Amino acid sequence: MSKKKVVHYINQFFAGIGGEEKADVKPEIREGVVGPGMALKGTIKEDAEIVATIICGDSYFNENIEEAKTEIIEMVRKYDPDLFIAGPAFNAGRYGVACGAIAKAVNDELGIPVLTGMYPENPGADMFKKNIYIVETGNSAAAMRKAIPAMSSLALKLLKGEEIGSPEEDNYIARGIRRNYFAEERGATRAVNMLIKKLKGEDFVTEYPMPDFDRVDPNDAIKDLSKSKIALVTSGGIVPKGNPDKIESSSASKYGKYDISGFSDLTEADHETAHGGYDPVYANLDPDRVLPVDVLRDMENEGVIGELHKYFYSTVGNGTSVANSKKYAAEIAKELKADCIDAVILTST
Amino acid sequence: MVKEIERAGIIVVHMCTVVPISLTVGANRIVPTIAIPYPLGNPELEPKEEKALRRKLVENALEALKTEVEGQKVFE
Incomplete structure (x- = not known):
């Protein structure tokens, strides 16, 4: 049997082109393997070969999703591969969205099997888990050694057309697909067994997990902005110069609360960003590009809004866990309520 | 958040x-x-134009706050 052909997609970081300052590079294709493709190649080499690697900057992809998808699909098409692998993206948000979006697009347009890998909290996982196989990985590239064998094993199954097992068996994020199978025991017996376990307080596994729709209904609109007190919150990491609370550049363990009552414009001299997940040059030169204090101060003076709240709240959204983000926001919201804030403008990078 | x-x-x-x-x-x-x-700027513009762009985006955000919505809405 001749070897199957695989095309691999990675971002600018894993290609060694550069970090955030290079996140706007356009898609390019290189023959053979690049970066993590080396490890993938080693584990699938008996049956398949990575014929080409496509590299695209994370910011370019996310800011130009449609164009990027079209360009990349054409690159993939030329190689007529049997499988498309993207990532793994771990907990890198934009990379995860790019991997999920391009894998789904390749599957839709070219009809070949696709595969990616990411941490379950990556926003790309929630967006695309129903459409494609996403192997569950750890939250950083330190987990590469575990991610590669899991991805290779699923890749080989897809290439050989073998039946894919359950999410637990094949280490992918559940897609919400139900499949018929013959159980050893009839339904009534299984239900009673489950109930007994539950009554005893033992662990049991439901056969029909309820979907987790965590949606919050929108609050009522503001009637009169000129009487409203508005607060700014950001996940873009804007902090006073010198980052006094030492908010981490990724996986932030805290948020900050800072007084802006004396500012009508944020500048290079007084504020900066602590965020490590985007190119900080632009935000450091003019922090208003992330936290629009200048414009809101003007609007306050003109009477368009009632008042700009004395404090803004800031954290770094880069790789910060959902549990922590929720906790920070719940604490922030509590304070904002106590301060009688009418509305919040939350900016993200 | x-x-x-x-x-x-x-x-x-x-x-x-x-x-x-x-x-x-x-x-x-x-x-x-x-x-x-x-997100709220464009370094290629002159500072004055850039601030005008930012103002437009913030005005858009205020418009969103004034608008009743049912479920999710993107204010282009």
Whole structure:
């Protein structure tokens, strides 16, 4: 049997082109393997070969999703591969969205099997888990050694057309697909067994997990902005110069609360960003590009809004866990309520 | 974060560049912005024009706050 052909997609970081300052590079294709493709190649080499690697900057992809998808699909098409692998993206948000979006697009347009890998909290996982196989990985590239064998094993199954097992068996994020199978025991017996376990307080596994729709209904609109007190919150990491609370550049363990009552414009001299997940040059030169204090101060003076709240709240959204983000926001919201804030403008990078 | 603030009963508008992420996260009022490293600016513009652009985006966000919505809405 001749070897199957695989095309691999990675971002600018894993290609060694550069970090955030290079996140706007356009898609390019290189023959053979690049970066993590080396490890993938080693584990699938008996049956398949990575014929080409496509590299695209994370910011370019996310800011130009449609164009990027079209360009990349054409690159993939030329190689007529049997499988498309993207990532793994771990907990890198934009990379995860790019991997999920391009894998789904390749599957839709070219009809070949696709595969990616990411941490379950990556926003790309929630967006695309129903459409494609996403192997569950750890939250950083330190987990590469575990991610590669899991991805290779699923890749080989897809290439050989073998039946894919359950999410637990094949280490992918559940897609919400139900499949018929013959159980050893009839339904009534299984239900009673489950109930007994539950009554005893033992662990049991439901056969029909309820979907987790965590949606919050929108609050009522503001009637009169000129009487409203508005607060700014950001996940873009804007902090006073010198980052006094030492908010981490990724996986932030805290948020900050800072007084802006004396500012009508944020500048290079007084504020900066602590965020490590985007190119900080632009935000450091003019922090208003992330936290629009200048414009809101003007609007306050003109009477368009009632008042700009004395404090803004800031954290770094880069790789910060959902549990922590929720906790920070719940604490922030509590304070904002106590301060009688009418509305919040939350900016993200 | 957006969702927790909304849950606490404070109206919130999310200004961000990658709208699909905001939709997935569950923001209700969403205003698309310019670019990831400078959501509310554009370093290629003159400072005056750049501020005018920022003002337009913030006005859009205020418009979103004044608008009743049912479920999620992107304010282009």
